[in-house]
Amino acid sequence: MKISPSKIISLLFFIFSGFYLYTAHQIQVFTFDENAAFNAKTFPIYLGYAGLLFSALYIILPETKPSNVNLKVLDYKKTITLVILMILYGLTILRVGYFLSTSIFLVLSYIVLGEKKWTWIFILSFPFVAIFMYLLHGLLNIYLRDPFLQYIGIMG
Amino acid sequence: MIEGILIGLETALSLKNLMMVMIGCFAGTIIGMLPGLGPMTAIALMIPITYGFEPSTGLILMAGVYYGAVFGGSTSSILINAPGIPGTVATSFDGYPMAQQGKAGKALAIAAYSSFAGGTIAAIFLLIAAPSLSKVSLAFRSPDYFGLMILGLTAVSAFSAKGHFLKAMMMVVLGLMLASVGQDTLSDIPRFTFQNMNLSDGISFVLVVMATFAMSEALTIIFKANDPTRVAKQISLSQLGSIKLDKIETKKMITTIPRSSVLGFIIGVLPGAGSTIASFLAYGMERNFVSDEEKQKFGKGSVNGLAAPETANNAACSGSFVPLLTLGIPGSGTTAVMLGALLGFGIQPGPRLYQTNPEIFWSVIMSMYIGMVILLILNLPLIPYIARVLATPRTFLIPLILFFSVTGIYLMSFNNFDIYLMIGIAVFATILRLYDFPMPPLILAFVLGGLMEENLRRSLLISDGSWSFLWDRPLTMIIMFIIFTIVGWQIYKSFSQKN
Numbered sequence: 001m002k003i004s005p006s007k008i009i010s011l012l013f014f015i016f017s018g019f020y021l022y023t024a025h026q027i028q029v030f031t032f033d034e035n036a037a038f039n040a041k042t043f044p045i046y047l048g049y050a051g052l053l054f055s056a057l058y059i060i061l062p063e064t065k066p067s068n069v070n071l072k073v074l075d076y077k078k079t080i081t082l083v084i085l086m087i088l089y090g091l092t093i094l095r096v097g098y099f100l101s102t103s104i105f106l107v108l109s110y111i112v113l114g115e116k117k118w119t120w121i122f123i124l125s126f127p128f129v130a131i132f133m134y135l136l137h138g139l140l141n142i143y144l145r146d147p148f149l150q151y152i153g154i155m156g
Numbered sequence: 157m158i159e160g161i162l163i164g165l166e167t168a169l170s171l172k173n174l175m176m177v178m179i180g181c182f183a184g185t186i187i188g189m190l191p192g193l194g195p196m197t198a199i200a201l202m203i204p205i206t207y208g209f210e211p212s213t214g215l216i217l218m219a220g221v222y223y224g225a226v227f228g229g230s231t232s233s234i235l236i237n238a239p240g241i242p243g244t245v246a247t248s249f250d251g252y253p254m255a256q257q258g259k260a261g262k263a264l265a266i267a268a269y270s271s272f273a274g275g276t277i278a279a280i281f282l283l284i285a286a287p288s289l290s291k292v293s294l295a296f297r298s299p300d301y302f303g304l305m306i307l308g309l310t311a312v313s314a315f316s317a318k319g320h321f322l323k324a325m326m327m328v329v330l331g332l333m334l335a336s337v338g339q340d341t342l343s344d345i346p347r348f349t350f351q352n353m354n355l356s357d358g359i360s361f362v363l364v365v366m367a368t369f370a371m372s373e374a375l376t377i378i379f380k381a382n383d384p385t386r387v388a389k390q391i392s393l394s395q396l397g398s399i400k401l402d403k404i405e406t407k408k409m410i411t412t413i414p415r416s417s418v419l420g421f422i423i424g425v426l427p428g429a430g431s432t433i434a435s436f437l438a439y440g441m442e443r444n445f446v447s448d449e450e451k452q453k454f455g456k457g458s459v460n461g462l463a464a465p466e467t468a469n470n471a472a473c474s475g476s477f478v479p480l481l482t483l484g485i486p487g488s489g490t491t492a493v494m495l496g497a498l499l500g501f502g503i504q505p506g507p508r509l510y511q512t513n514p515e516i517f518w519s520v521i522m523s524m525y526i527g528m529v530i531l532l533i534l535n536l537p538l539i540p541y542i543a544r545v546l547a548t549p550r551t552f553l554i555p556l557i558l559f560f561s562v563t564g565i566y567l568m569s570f571n572n573f574d575i576y577l578m579i580g581i582a583v584f585a586t587i588l589r590l591y592d593f594p595m596p597p598l599i600l601a602f603v604l605g606g607l608m609e610e611n612l613r614r615s616l617l618i619s620d621g622s623w624s625f626l627w628d629r630p631l632t633m634i635i636m637f638i639i640f641t642i643v644g645w646q647i648y649k650s651f652s653q654k655n
Contacts, residue, residue, distance in 0.1 A: 006323070006591045013326055020333055020348075027347050037621030040340035040347060043609040047336060051329045058322045064650045065320060067592045081602060083583060090575035093566060102559060109555030113378070124552055131564075135506045142567060 006067055007059055020049025054069035081112050097146030102129045161283070164518025167212050168526055176209075177523055181531045184224020189232050195225035201493060211501040212516045216523040218494055219477075223275060223527050226431070226473055227535060230267045230466055235260060236557060242372040243431030243469040244437045245369070245596050250454065250461035257600050258397050265399040265536065266459060269412060272313030272532040274467030277417035278424070278474035279524040287416035287641050296517045298614035299625040303635035305608045308433040311440040313597045321646040324597045327588075331598035334359055335605020342613070354573040363574055364602050366561040367581035368595045374557040375586045377550065399536070404510040405459050408450075412442055424475020431469035431476070432603055436596070438468030474524055481517055 024044035033039040061152075083106055092101040106125040115121055136142045147156040167173060180202075187198040198221045206214030229244040247267065254263035313324035318389075337348045338358025349355040401409070415439040423434035441632035442464035443454050454461045480494065503513060562584075565574045585595060619625040627633045 006593075009591060009593065010326065010587065013330070016327070023348060027345065029345060030343060035342065036617075038613045038616045038617075040345040040389075041342050042616070043612060044336050044347060047329055047332050051326070051333065052324045054322055058326065061322070065592075067590075069590055074379050075381050076379075078381070079330060079375055079586075082375065082554075082558070083579060086562065086579050087576065089562060090572045090579065092577070093562075094572055098566075100262060102563070106555050106559055108552055109558065111241075113551040113554060115549070115551035120552065124556070136567070144567075146568065 004063060004066055007071070010055045010058040014052060014059065017048055017051025017055060020051060021045065024048050051071055082109060085109055085112065094145065095147070097150075098144045098150035099129055099133055122139065134154060146151045160518040161522065163515050164219070164520075164522035164574065167515050167519035168216060168522040173213055173216050173519070175525065176213055177220040178534070178562055179354070179525050180217045180220020180222075181224040181527055181534055184221035184233070185228040185531075185535060186224075187221075188225030188228025194552060195222050195229070197221075198225040199497075204499060208325040211498070211503055211513070212519045214497065214501065215411065215494070215520050216498060219520055220527045220530070222272075222473060222494075223470070223524075223531055226232075226469060226532055227268065227271050230271065230469075232297060234263045234267060234462075236370070236553070237373045237619055237627055238557060238561075239365065243435055243472070244465075245432070245599055246465035247462065248369075249439065249465075249596070250456070250458045251298070251466075253455065254462065259457065259651075261397045261399040262405070263462060265401060266405070266409065266462050268532060268535050269401075269409065269561050270416075270463040271467035271470040272528050273409075273413045274417045274420055274470035275474055275528040275531075277414070277519065278471035279528065281418075281421045281471075281518040282474050282478060282524070283521055287382060297629065297632075298611040298618070299632040300613055300635060302608060302611040303626065303632045304433070305604045305611070305640070307606065307635050307639050308436060309601055310595060310639050312436045312600050313594075314440070314642050314646050320592050320594065321595045321650065327595065328597040328601040331364075331585070331601025332605045332608070334598075335602045336609070341606060341610065347531040350627060352573075354569075354571060354577075359577065359602075360565070360568060360574065361603060363565050363578050364398060365599055366564055366579065367578045370557050371561045371582035372585035372589060372595070374561075375582060375607040376553045376589055378554060379586060379590070381550075384443035408459045409463045411445075412460045413467050416442065416464045417471045418590075418640065420471030421475040424472030425478045431472035432600060434472035435465035435469040436600060438464040439464060477520065477524075481520065512518060525551075573618075 021044075024041050024047070026042040027044065029039045029041060085105060089101055089105040092104075103125045106129070107121055110121045110124070133144060133146075137144050146155050170212050181203075184195065184198050188195060202218055202221050206217055209217070218636065229239060230251065233239040233244040233248035234255050237248050237252040239245045239248055249265045251267065254260070283556045294553075309328045313321055313328055314321065335358070337355055339346050339356055341347075346356055389571065419438050419441060420431070420434040423437060424431065439461060442460050443451055446454075446458075446460050450458060450460060481646060562575055565578050566572075568574070589595060615625040616623075621626070626636050
């Protein structure tokens with residue numbers, strides 16, 4: 001028997017709702033609030049039950065409109081590479097600084113997606129980020145931490 | 157009233173204030189176009205600047221920024237399916253498909269005309285009916301608000317999911333669950349934070365909307381790049397099309413605009429409801445009003461489907477000024493920021509504002525008309541240039557969308573936890589979208605989560621824990637009846653389809 005991916009997602013949501021409901025019951029409320037008509041865990045408990053109900057209904061009832069997705073044509077390689085690049089970007093943005101990490105992220109992303117116009121790759125990375133940073137930092141006075149630019153003496 | 161209008165016109169038409177409306181509209185459009193930066197951010201950025209101005213000038217500038225940002229948000233919704241604010245999520249349902257069909261110019265023109273018409277009609281309503289409408293909004297109690305929010309969520313699930321009602325309801329619950337993360341508003345008790353300090357303030361709206369729309373859209377484009385069934389997203393400049401509307405399109409808009417303006421304005425007047433509910437409800441309502449043939453076009457580039465939410469969200473913007481100016485209660489997050497600014501000027505909005513500061517009350521109302529005209533004059537000629545964003549090759553556009561999304565979040569929190577959380581949500585959202593789990597219900601539920609809990613809390617406490625509040629008042633009962641009708645209709649439809 002083949003189970004549709006939508007039903008598998010609903011099953012996962014059912015498990016998640018169960019976990020959410022369990023965690024909602026664990027919320028510590030003030031003693032005087034314990035028997036109140038409404039306290040900090042009331043709404044989450046209702047939500048947990050609602051999640052269980054809707055996901056159970058989807059699992060039990062027949063699908064009226066099944067989703068057809070051809071998994072063979074999906075581009076996993078580029079998508080996963082982009083996600084990894086974003087994670088690395090998040091990792092370096094505070095340590096290396098906004099300018100260098102953003103520029104490198106953009107250059108690598110353009111290359112991953114198959115761009116070969118090197119002039120545009122350059123323009124839309126380092127100078128573009130520099131202008132954007134100037135707008136934020138210089139004009140709007142939004143502080144951007146950048147250890148790299150501080151190290152080379154461009155930023156104070 | 158005529159004396160007030162003259163005072164307002166005199167103030168609003170002064171050279172300085174006219175300049176402020178223009179600057180506000182332009183700056184708002186640019187800021188609103190950037191995914192993640194909505195009117196709230198735009199107005200917040202203006203607050204330090206306005207402190208040097210007279211209160212009326214400051215308010216006029218902020219009102220201009222507000223309308224500009226709402227229009228700018230629609231632009232990014234239409235062009236790159238990345239709504240900067242929840243109020244323009246419904247705009248993307250039909251605006252983005254239109255852009256994909258090579259009618260980006262037309263979609264932007266419809267958005268501009270609808271925004272103008274909705275905003276102007278609502279400003280007239282505001283002028284005539286502000287005092288009496290404040291009484292209507294006072295008639296709404298917590299149970300009615302709670303019912304209205306469930307109605308909004310059910311309507312969105314029913315109308316936006318196209319046959320995936322249960323999937324949409326699961327997304328609604330997920331959105332409410334995400335909104336419940338962080339400290340409880342009343343007791344400050346941490347919920348679902350797992351002792352992580354980064355979660356104690358809850359999950360930011362911008363983070364969720366960026367992850368589920370902009371980032372997940374970008375990932376989906378790459379993910380499905382080789383799918384032959386998918387319409388090519390890349391649109392060349394020659395495909396942007398004209399901004400001129402034909403007779404049929406104009407006729408469709410003429411029928412849509414008045415009803416969406418009325419609905420948007422009424423919803424906008426209700427404190428807390430705002431442009432998001434207005435746009436979603438207008439979209440749902442319009443779908444019910446149009447012919448079966450037009451109904452099939454909804455979600456695929458319908459003129460009515462685009463004009464309705466655009467008209468309603470601008471009408472709601474004007475409507476949200478009613479509770480702010482007459483009751484001192486902000487009708488939306490954006491007007492809440494403006495309330496903060498007013499208090500900063502030493503002005504307490506409320507029923508006495510008419511008497512104590514008539515020039516402020518009337519000049520803000522009059523500046524709305526002027527703002528709408530300026531917005532139209534400013535944006536229509538710029539549409540071909542704005543639409544050029546589409547000509548950016550996908551290889552450049554996708555990394556730039558990801559960059560704007562990450563930057564938007566980084567600028568808000570300056571930590572990388574939020575970036576990781578956003579990437580995580582975006583990956584899940586991409587998978588969910590692949591299997592037709594709709595994202596708009598999740599977003600609306602996330603926005604309404606806090607308000608819904610607040611109103612349920614009040615309702616349950618008033619009725620001593622009994623759920624009878626759902627049928628005690630006629631107004632609540634009517635709302636509940638509409639909800640049950642929508643749910644019943646969905647059940648009937650799914651069974652009749654199966655048979």
